[in-house]
Amino acid sequence: MLDGMDANARNEELMAQQEAYRAFQAQNLKLNMARGKPAAAQTDLSRPLLDVLGHDADLAASDGTDCGNYGCLEGIPEARALMGTMLDADPADVIVGGGSSLNLMYDALARHWMFGAHTESGTTAPWSTLDEVKWLCPVPGYDRHFTLLEAFGITMVTMEQDENGPVFDDRIRELVANDPTVKGIWCVPQYSNPTGITYSDEVVAYLASMTCAAEDFRIFWDNAYSVHHLYDDEGKRDHVADIGRACDKAGHPHRFVKFASTSKVTFPGAGISGLASSPENIDWIKARMNAQTIGADKLNQLRHARFLPTPEALDAHMRKHARIIEPKFACVLRILREELDGWGCSWNEPNGGYFICYTGPAGTAKRTVQLAKEGGVVLTQAGATHPHGNDPDDAVIRIAPTLPPLDELEQAMRVFACCAKMAILQR
């Protein structure tokens, strides 16, 4: 407990941690908790997927489409149904994409950038023609979301996020209501990256109904972890309210675009993805997609849809993932409690998703990550949870428990705790 220590005790503790650290260094560890990457044991769960379509398979989709030939821009019916389950959307409002939902988000933003956006009163001006475009970024958030905006030179407006979702204080409310260059917001609404929180019904309703100066304001709803529960018990599962129905009810039916993928369901980067929006937005998008692509790989769509033919099959598959990763989350949380209780740190205990978000005392995150690196443990870059890699408090570290085997994870967390303590004591 840091709290009760006087200067002498702190000094002794620092020396003890430094000795422990040197012992870790002597082991030449090479451990990695940097990325939200499934373990080999998890991707192995989907190896049966590889047998679904053999040489003698029927390659016809349920509507007769030959999945081994041209056609079907929006995806085959059964793949739209699978992504509809993940997106909480009517399959008719779903477009199926390739292995990268990031690509769907980039394309969505690029379309608005180049061609404007669909609204009740027609297509708006291309966002590239505006002097400035602003975007709301709840923090801590997902680094790739920020990188995407950075590529377009979009001004990122950070806003707080609490256990209920993004916090719309007066500053943000007034900005959105009065500044037509504020064009959208990033949301990871369930098991958020990295804080693990799920938006409350009130926050979802507020997002849908809030007054926006920009008629073409867009909620980019990256529901990456919609079926990624850690627990079988329904009481320990989060379910975010659907932004689509909320927007419809609020009279802003075109305000949202939802995204998801099977990257953390089957094979990262070799799965399928999906986008859902209002029927009119989907038509608008398809009209532009027609010049862009012949559509996403239908054989992989068919493979996935036959492997996960029902919501129940999908849930059963996700439970197998949970059995592998839940003990890893438990391990991280146990060591955080054992080592860092009373050290002025905090962390969340999520019911799903891929991350635990650690917040140390201000001014310790970079130093902790640096020490861990020199001790053989790679963590996500400090600052990555904020736009331009700049965490003004230098406090947040995203911990990704899924990739290392359990024994390595335990060791990596001991190193992490040791480094966190050194950084706190040396502050």
Place this chain on the structure above:
Amino acid sequence: MLDGMDANARNEELMAQQEAYRAFQAQNLKLNMARGKPAAAQTDLSRPLLDVLGHDADLAASDGTDCGNYGCLEGIPEARALMGTMLDADPADVIVGGGSSLNLMYDALARHWMFGAHTESGTTAPWSTLDEVKWLCPVPGYDRHFTLLEAFGITMVTMEQDENGPVFDDRIRELVANDPTVKGIWCVPQYSNPTGITYSDEVVAYLASMTCAAEDFRIFWDNAYSVHHLYDDEGKRDHVADIGRACDKAGHPHRFVKFASTSKVTFPGAGISGLASSPENIDWIKARMNAQTIGADKLNQLRHARFLPTPEALDAHMRKHARIIEPKFACVLRILREELDGWGCSWNEPNGGYFICYTGPAGTAKRTVQLAKEGGVVLTQAGATHPHGNDPDDAVIRIAPTLPPLDELEQAMRVFACCAKMAILQR
């Protein structure tokens, strides 16, 4: 022979054709020669591809990359090698894409539109910031190329194409040399869509060396049919000179981007694609792709690379395609000769690719296509070979022989010939 007929003979011939046409109509035919789509017998050639990666497969690429997990933006080494063969490029200069090379072309154009283009003197202004962007379109050409430019509002400058490739007359030379808003040209350099011609070495050298007012002028080299020969005999195979080496030699190393896909090698839309350019362009593209995507499906890359592990394996596979489609090309050509010699029409006899390009007397193409449709034979829309669907001579019809079975193709061509004659006689 139309040439020798007097008015009476023409009238009799028209009545005879009209009677034949009514007989065709009575058969309620439903035949399709509209799209360059492989026949089922062709896609069946690739069914063994579906067994390449089963549940117990080694999913590691040659460099150790786990193809079932995140990573590897540019593609795995063996897939870059396969696309390198198709693109006539060093694998190090190749980025692997998904099932749609159209998507690679769209992305390439969209990147220039939003972010400018790499040149020796740095990245140029985003093309979207210019008052106008022009693009050279050799005609007859590929409708999807034109649709892509249309989506961006790019001004299409049509130019002639002869048996050696695009014709740079004084008007075009001066335009390219003096107008910096002329930013590029579409090229289908081998077995061109639809004329089947292959660019001469002189044309390739000219493209690479010509004076361009735009420093960021781009040759979009859609080498869609690079390995799609109809004949085994090397003397009856075309091979276009490489635009990459030509540009390098001419001192314009960044002027070109090459595209290809396996859509007409394995499964259309479920294959892999590739883009090749100068090392500096590739670096520039990758830096921007990093914000866009996590990369193309590596399991499908691995599947394809193991199915077609060498240039020889690729050629052997393409010979199987040729054995299926060469008789179809021969059938179309035979019937054109039998029926339309001396009728003021012309057509090409390609050594590869997917199309035969028919040119009737001016003012007959639309009518021919319309009559054929009402006779139960769907042809490519007349005009599709020109920007905005506007063939000023109304003369060109693209014939796609690959999809129908041989007996249906013969019947469809008899209908076509009958309709062409009626259109000519009624003109």
